[in-house]
Amino acid sequence: MFGQSLATSSLTGREEPDLQTVKDTLLAVFPLSPHDILDVQPYLLRAEPEITNYQAEIDRVSLHSRTERFVELERKRNELARIHGDAVWRCAPISRLVPDILTEIFCFVRDADEYSLRDCKSVILPLAQTCRLWRQVAFSHPLLWASIKVCSIRWWEDHDDPGFHDHVARAVRFHLDRAGDVSLSICIECNPCSACDALLAVRHRWRECCIRKLTGESDARVQPAHYPSLEHLELDLYQASHTFEDSPRLRSYKGHIVDIYLPWRQLTRLTIVQDIPSDELLASVLSECGGLEFLKFDLCMGIEQSQPIAIHTRFNLPSLRQLNLTCWNWRAMASHILLSVAAPALESLEFCVRMESDILVGVVDPLAEFLSHCVALRALTLKNILLGRHDLHRVLGYVTNVEHLVWWDLGKCTSANLLRMLSPPPPPRPVPDGAGDVCEDPILPFPHLVANEDSESDDDGDLDNDPMDGFGGALLPRLSYLEISGGLSPREQLKLIEHAVVSRALRRDDSTDVPPLRHVILELIGASESCDSWSAALLNRQLPGVQLMSARAALDLNHHHSQPPSFSWPNPRLLIPRYIAQHTMTGYDKPKFMFPEVPLCRQMVLHTSNITNDCYRIQYRLSGLGSRRGLRGIAHITLRGVGNHVLCVADTIDACFQVFLAIRRAIGSADTPIESDLETIYSRYETFIRLLDKLTSMEHPTIRNLDSLQQYIDKKLAYPPIVHTLVMRITPNWSHRTIVLTQVPPLICAVRTSMKDIAALTADLTIQGRAMHERFALPRLAEVKALPAGVRDEVGWLFSQSLSGLAFWGDDAKVHGSVILGAAYQLIPRLPALRFVLLVIM
Structure with missing residues (x-):
């Protein structure tokens, strides 16, 4: 900084050899680890002041004339600055990421927005404009550009801006060019426009297609054609469609089935939305979908019938692994599905009723009959299914291999029935006179446990004083995950929760392949201060092996972990000495x-x-x-x-x-x-x-x-x-x-x-x-x-x-x-x- 520099020495013809060594080293540097950066730092430290001194000498010489020496100094300055800048960039952590890692990062960015292009907004283009390396990586991977959604030009908009249409069309064509010949994922939710025309022109490359809310004019543009690459299809159309009937690779479909014509025999995943089809139509579709592995009825609505539908055909789905029933009309769903489908290989079953309903007549029989044939069932989810004690015991008695159970209740306080079913009866012990219901059992970690406490009667009217009367023992012996949301009265049923959770967690079975309860999530609706004080006592003394956190604590913990980790290795740019400002024509x-x-x-x-x-x-x-x-x-x-x-x-x-x-x-x-x-x-x-x-x-x-x-x-x-996870959202x-x-x-x-x-x-x-x-x-x-x-x-x-x-x-x-x-x-x-x-x- 303050002494004679290499640049000054070079002017007198005595260039020190160290400068050439610096150039050669910086040209060859490609650090693979932080230790390599440490080796390069002395050369970076040496090059920076030389660039500054070259510039100072150039400024001094330029005051007189642009001589050959000026040109030579400028050439050397530019050469050293270029070499130094490239070396600094190569030492930066982000530049040392290999292209494969960068590609994965770009894919995460694309997936976070679901599509690489949404109308005019591209999530990949800003990445490509960051630097030369990122541009090369982004442009060399066509899949990054291959997911496109056109949605801003809605069918209800009478006056669209033509300039905006052209802008969207140019963006779509640019992404199609960048995508090359790879398969496309497209989504169309708009009126006819030039952007849609560009997508329809490459329909032979569609691998995933989603078309929603098209008017008759828009639907006319999607004419029946050959779709050789189409594998996943989602439709929301208002009229009959033969458009995708010729799709030899189609495997997944979501949408209506009324007046929709598809190669049903090929499907392995089917989601029926927004309507309850007639028995004849459902029979026609399911009879062809013999290879289904996933079947879901989502938001199904229909007219309640006074009598169950007579099912004339029973459909065997031997490959079905997962069945989801989400509906408003429970009995219609039970009549259509439970009585007509046989799935011997079913592993996961989810039933959900979206509104409170008392329509329970005729539900237990088809449900129990259906579950009696599901010997491979491992996961069961029942959401807002109002079952009494005996009905619940009858249903759960068939699924002895279930390991994952989720139970949601909208507030009928029927979850207590489930807890009683899961709790083994306490061993009989003599009770002293005047002790009432208090059970001093040294085996359990809960002294003074009030057995079978329940001050509320069940809705079905058959709840007696003995919760395990006639049942003989706990259900679901292989249960390792339990989630109960709602339907609990914490003030009255805290001891019942203790008994159910702890007895399953501390269970000792002779069979080593039967795991005890390890994960519990209890969401107690309508919690009170007594429940909170009970949870504190449960933590401090009574329930060993529990990791318990409130919803607020879980959010705080997740927020803390979501913070980006501090970068432990120093930025190489900070290791480069930056000296005082250079002398210019206007001073410092x-x-x-x-x-x-x-x-x-x-x-x-x-x-x-x-x-x-x-x-x-x-x-x-x-x-x-x-x-x-x-x-x-x-x-x-x-x-x-x-x-x-x-x-x-x-x-x-x-x-x-x-x-x-x-x-x-x-x-x-x-x-x-x-x-x-x-x-x-x-x-x-x-x-x-x-x-x-x-x-x-x-x-x-x-x-x-x-x-x-x-x-x-x-x-x-x-x-x-003992218990790995217990989350109780109380207060x-x-x-x-x-x-x-x-x-x-x-x-x-x-x-x-x-x-x-x-x-x-x-x-x-x-x-x-x-x-x-x-x-x-x-x-x-x-x-x-x-x-x-x-x-x-x-x-x-x-x-x-x-x-x-x-x-x-x-x-x-x-x-x-x-x-x-x-x-x-x-x-x-x-x-x-x-x-x-x-x-x-x-």
């Missing part, structure tokens, strides 16, 4: 860049701010646990270590500023001897390096303390691994133990990540610090001190401006460290109050 401009130490220190302060916030949250959550002296002691030691680490960061930043401050004073003063200035600079420099070494040595103990705190929480507060007020278990470990991980980021920045500062010793050497400082006073003042001003806020960041970090230490001291274990004090004075 305000510097656009700063010394490399400055942004590194700024990032450190940002991390200390994050650490402070996380440590405060940790202290706040741990304080709610009360008198847990062991945990509070470990937390105090951990936070104190983190606070001291942050204070060391503050001292390091301040020491860095003191080095630059000494250099600034040496530049501005021509009276002090240069030896005295260098002595001050080197003294502060040694302090800076010593603090960097201290900061590096503090990393491992601090992270080790964080690990110890997390291990202690996991060991002392977590429960034995937002949860026990402090739950809060610590669910929220403190992510905060500890965040602090640990910030500490590692500071360690990486410390390593970079160490590299820059070693280079600083040579950067401000005696010859360079002497050259600056020999300049006129006015020039020295300008250089000193630029020097100060380049330091940005370095003078204040150390103070900010000190505040952060003090806050963390204050939080740590609030966790010091309190000794019990002394009742007697005896002083013995000898």
Whole structure:
């Protein structure tokens, strides 16, 4: 910076060989790991000032004339700048991603928006315009451009802008050109336009097609044709259609089946929407769809019939694995499906009624009959299916192999029936006189468990005092996942929930292939304070092996994990020294860049701010646990270590500023001897390096303390691994133990990540610090001190401006460290109050 440069040497014909070595090294660099970047950094550091000096010499020569030397200097400057810029780009993390990884990232971006083009909005084109590498990757993968949706020109719009039509058409044609010859995924929801014409012209390439809300005019354009590539089809048409009858590869269809003509025999997935077809039409379609693996009736509506439909034909679907029935008219659905379909290989069944209905006559018999043949059923979902106790037992008694059960209830409080069915009867024990219903069973982890408590009668009127009377034992012996939403009265049925969940979780079966209950989700509608206090007791004493979180805690945890992870490896661009602004014809401009130490220190302060916030949250959550002296002691030691680490960061930043401050004073003063200035600079420099070494040595103990705190929480507060997941959405007020278990470990991980980021920045500062010793050497400082006073003042001003806020960041970090230490001291274990004090004075 301040001494004779390689550029000046080249002007006199004595070009040092190091510059050629720098060029050759930067031309050949292609870093594959962070270690390779470290090897390249010295060459990047060497090339940057040479470019600056070339430019300064060019500016000086250009004041006289454009001589051959000017042209030669400009050529060398441009060559070195190009080589240096390419090397910096190749060292950037994003440029080191291989094309396959970039392609996967681009695919995620496309899938997040569902289509690569939505009218005029392309999600791939901005990626291709980012840089040359991304453009090459995006343009070399046609599948990125092959999903197109035209939807903004709606059929109800009478006056569309012709210019907008042309814009959409150009965008569609551009994407079709980029897609090459690959198969297309298209969606049309618009009036006739040139964009639709462009899509219809390549209908032979359609692999997925969705056409919705077309008028008669639009439908006339989609004429019957040969669709050799079509595999997935979704239609929402208002009239009969033979358009896609010639589709030899069609496998999936979603839409109406009335007056729709398709190659039904080929289908493996069928979703019927918005209508209940007649028995004859349903029989006609299902008789041809013998190869179905997935069948769904979605939002089916129809007229309720007084008598069940007489089913004359039973359709065998031997390949059907999943059946979903979502409807408004339950009996019509049961009549059409349950009595007419046989699916011996069915693995998943979902029934859902979208509205409250009391139409239960004739439902249990077809449902039980259907399930009696589903020996392979593993997952069962019943949503708003109002079944009484005996009917529920009859239905579930056939599906003994079910492992995954979901039960939703709109508020009839019938979920208690299900819990009773799943609970094994407690072993008989003599009950002392006057004990009532209290059962002291040492086998269960619930002392004083009130057995069979239920103050509400069932809707079907057959609920007696003994919930297991005549049933003999629990149903669904292989159940490992249970989800119940609604239909519970927490105030009255808390003990029933305890019994059902814990008895299944602690079950010990002779057969090793029968798993106990491991995942439980209970959503208690109409929760109360008593339910919340019960959940706290359940956490602290009664239910081992439970990971319990509220909906708010789960959202907070998910939000914390959704934050992008901090980049632990330093950006190579920050490792390139940016010196003070160049001298131009109008004098010195305000510097656009700063010394490399400055942004590194700024990032450190940002991390200390994050650490402070996380440590405060940790202290706040741990304080709610009360008198847990062991945990509070470990937390105090951990936070104190983190606070001291942050204070060391503050001292390091301040020491860095003191080095630059000494250099600034040496530049501005021509009276002090240069030896005295260098002595001050080197003294502060040694302090800076010593603090960097201290900061590096503090990393491992601090992270080790964080690990110890997390291990202690996991060991002392977590429960034995019996029930893996229990989510109870009751109220937002949860026990402090739950809060610590669910929220403190992510905060500890965040602090640990910030500490590692500071360690990486410390390593970079160490590299820059070693280079600083040579950067401000005696010859360079002497050259600056020999300049006129006015020039020295300008250089000193630029020097100060380049330091940005370095003078204040150390103070900010000190505040952060003090806050963390204050939080740590609030966790010091309190000794019990002394009742007697005896002083013995000898």
